[in-house]
Amino acid sequence: MQDRAPLFTPVLMVGCIIIMVSFAVRASFGVFQIPIADEFGWLRTEFSLAIAIQNLAWGIGQPIFGAIAEKIGDRKAIIMGAIIYAGGMVLTAMSTTPLEHQLYAWLVGFGVAGTGFGVILAVVGRASSDANRSMSLAIATAAGSAGQVFGAPLAEWMLTMMSWQMVFVWFAGAILLLILTLPLMRAPPMASNAELEESLGQVLVKAFRDPSYTLIFLGFFSCGYQLAFVTAHFPALVTEMCGPIQPGSVLHDIGITTTSALGAVAISLIGLANIAGTLAAGWAGNYFPKKYLLAGIYTGRTIIAALFFIFPITPLSVILFSVAMGALWLATVPLTSGLVAHIYGLRYMGTLYGIIFFSHQLGSFVGVWLGGRMYDLTGDYTVVWWVGVAVGAFSAIVHLPIRERPLPSRAAMA
Secondary structure (H helix, E strand, O other), X not given: OOOOOOOOOHHHHHHHHHHHHHHHHHOOHHHHHHHHHHHHOOOHHHHHHHHHHHHHHHHHHHXXXXXXXXXXXXXXXXXXXXXXXXXXXXXXXXXXXXXXXHHHHHHHHHHHHHHOHHHHHHHHHHHOOOOOHHHHHHHHHHHHHHHHHHHHHHHHHHHOOOOHHHHHHHHHHHHHHHXXXXXXXXXXXXXXXXXXXXXXXXXXXXXXXXXXXXXXXXXXXXXXXXXXXXXXXXXXXXXXXXXXXXXXXXXXXOOOOOHHHHHHHHHHHHHHHHHHHHHHHHHHOOOOOHHHHHHHHHHHHHHHHHHHHHOOOOHHHHHHHHHHHHOOOOOHHHHHHHHHHHHHOOOOHHHHHHHHHHHHHHHHHHHHHHHHHHHHHHOOOHHHHHHHHHHHHHHHHHOOXXXXXXXXXXXXXX
16 A cells, blocks of 8 residues: 655654754854954964864764664753753853864754754654655755755844854754754654664674675765865855955845855855755655765766866856755755665664764864865965865765665575
């Protein structure tokens, strides 16, 4: 019989709200690059390192929060994450030295881990039917893009009325309000008898021995590098490297008169385009091999990023890049998480995907930190941009040999 289970469940809707708010805050940090550096007279490296540490902490915390959720419950893990996230934001707002920013970035990163993809996608995956799982994961991922749509412009707008410190405090309050949605998040422990009989250690041993798991891990590195670099540095890159917005142009007529405003809008456009791109990836994941879809996405990113720097950077090219890259932005997430669930099962998906996600965040750390470091050394972002193009091509290649077949069926065929 055809699966008639509903797609939009309370678990999916609450998961979307949590990811949307969490990512709206996270995606806004690039907007604060220049204001914070100007206030304290810091090099670009200083705040970049704080954002890089935040991404690294997110990666380290993801499998930890995945294991916590599987041990004591999803909602308790999310509450812990929200409190840590909000606390990190408030403490950052009170910081006046680079060391303090970098120290509290660990708290922010761990908080994102507790309210982000690793925990939420595992809950959504368990609460979804087999027929709906790929699209449910895509919808939850697209909610992160929706947060990105308004996160950076909201931060830019709030900065016109208050200090960056007060913006951080308001964002902390929004994160804490997420706790009020949790009574609706009740997910069944959907797992087969075989999965229930296996311990986490046994599943991890099987995964670590599987070359496909290693390839997925390696391939996710460039996704983190590219996304984090663009989120953290693209507003500043556009502000400093883009040609001027001419009076009488369409952008000027709709109120985007400075390259600083264009940089914030670019982040928003990336998120907006990715809503459609991620949903399309979720749909395609039901019908086509996920590894080939991932290879195609990374190939597309590589070409788009290369073309952007080959041609002069203009307001039009910024808009075109944002839309094109945005269509592929988080499209990797439902496919990668779905691939992990398909091959290794749902029981320990949070932990297994969390480990894979560490590679993503390791790439994020390198992309954000290297962006700031190379800017201070060379005065622009050219070198670090081309490194991103190279790692994107690498990811396209390493996905091709993945064996997209559940481990139990492989053992039966052996």
